[in-house]
Amino acid sequence: MLAKLYLEDGTLFEGTSFGGEGGQVGEVVFNTGITGYQEVLSDPSYCGQIVTMTFPLIGNYGITRDDFEAVRPFVHGFVVRRHEEVPSNWRAQYSLGDLLKEYGIVGISDIDTRMLTRKLRSYGTMKGIIATGDVRVEELRERLLANDLLRDQVSRVSTKSVYNSPGKDQRIVLMDFGSKSGILRDLTRRDCDVVVVPHDATAEQILRLRPDGVLLSNGPGDPKDVPHAVETVKALLGKLPIFGICLGHQLFALACGADTEKLKFGHRGGNHPVKDLESGRCYITSQNHGYTVKEASLAGTGLVKTHINNNDGTIEGLKHESLPAFSVQYHPEASPGPFDSSYLFDDFLTMVRKFQSERPKTARQTELELLARGV
Numbered sequence: 001m002l003a004k005l006y007l008e009d010g011t012l013f014e015g016t017s018f019g020g021e022g023g024q025v026g027e028v029v030f031n032t033g034i035t036g037y038q039e040v041l042s043d044p045s046y047c048g049q050i051v052t053m054t055f056p057l058i059g060n061y062g063i064t065r066d067d068f069e070a071v072r073p074f075v076h077g078f079v080v081r082r083h084e085e086v087p088s089n090w091r092a093q094y095s096l097g098d099l100l101k102e103y104g105i106v107g108i109s110d111i112d113t114r115m116l117t118r119k120l121r122s123y124g125t126m127k128g129i130i131a132t133g134d135v136r137v138e139e140l141r142e143r144l145l146a147n148d149l150l151r152d153q154v155s156r157v158s159t160k161s162v163y164n165s166p167g168k169d170q171r172i173v174l175m176d177f178g179s180k181s182g183i184l185r186d187l188t189r190r191d192c193d194v195v196v197v198p199h200d201a202t203a204e205q206i207l208r209l210r211p212d213g214v215l216l217s218n219g220p221g222d223p224k225d226v227p228h229a230v231e232t233v234k235a236l237l238g239k240l241p242i243f244g245i246c247l248g249h250q251l252f253a254l255a256c257g258a259d260t261e262k263l264k265f266g267h268r269g270g271n272h273p274v275k276d277l278e279s280g281r282c283y284i285t286s287q288n289h290g291y292t293v294k295e296a297s298l299a300g301t302g303l304v305k306t307h308i309n310n311n312d313g314t315i316e317g318l319k320h321e322s323l324p325a326f327s328v329q330y331h332p333e334a335s336p337g338p339f340d341s342s343y344l345f346d347d348f349l350t351m352v353r354k355f356q357s358e359r360p361k362t363a364r365q366t367e368l369e370l371l372a373r374g375v
């Protein structure tokens, strides 16, 4: 069956449908990963986006449930050069086309993804509509104009209730803004007792769980769409060690008084070079973001830039100069992508231990000071 992709600048792509039927509007973005299409499709941070893969052969290793980053995919459409219908992989349980059909997500193949990507690089990410069947261009244009891009996607993908992933070591509250499973995997691998809370959990609710640290997850959309989460992070700063990942990094920056802005076409792929400004080392990182923290907004916030992207110099890591809190714009949990940055989870847990060992001392000092003042 015929399928079409129509962009807001008037470009029309015609290809072959290989997924669900119907049509959806979304922000058209590109990912440069050579592998990892399952993790991309199931990463909740892509909620509301139509994703095109720049690698030309997609679907060849099929779909394996264990490689998912969430229970279900949230993308609004999937665009590829060539879709391989018959997977060749002993782990595969079914095909990419079957997955898209199951969730009613339109997939389109036989598209000049190089041309599409060059357009997105030149003009920035665009609103687009993907639809199956021989729909007239006028109708596509009308539907594109009649439908806004999603806002506040976090509330769609975040958990609705608190749940526990038990472990015997530190208790970490994971604020779920659309968390990838990889983050939970990395914490449980380190025997953390993880309590996952929804995006709108308050600081009091979190503190009542008596955690040793808080991890702010990745998530879709504009960080300014979740002001309540910024308030929560603000209230937790200094009370508990905090580690922010991607959207979590942006929320941490906003909570400290910095600002965020949209990038022209974002960073999505498995090989973004990031420089650690302290050690001078370069790490190859997995990324998926369209927003960034504004460099000029850091002044007076207490935030220190720790990492930058070697391609465009944008901020990739921050830490607070005096409070136990740091964040990265990329994905230390990989999934997909290199594991080079998984040490950041160890750094976080070291920070948590240090905070614990220093906390009684601080409390005792306060007691002694009060005694000395005769209070």
Ligand SMILES: NC(=O)CC[C@H](N)C(=O)O
Pocket (backbone or CB within 6 Å): 045, 217, 218, 219, 220, 221, 222, 223, 245, 246, 247, 248, 288, 289, 290, 291, 292
């Ligand atoms: N993966 C993420 O957490 C993405 C963060 C945010 N939605 C952005 O696009 O910048």
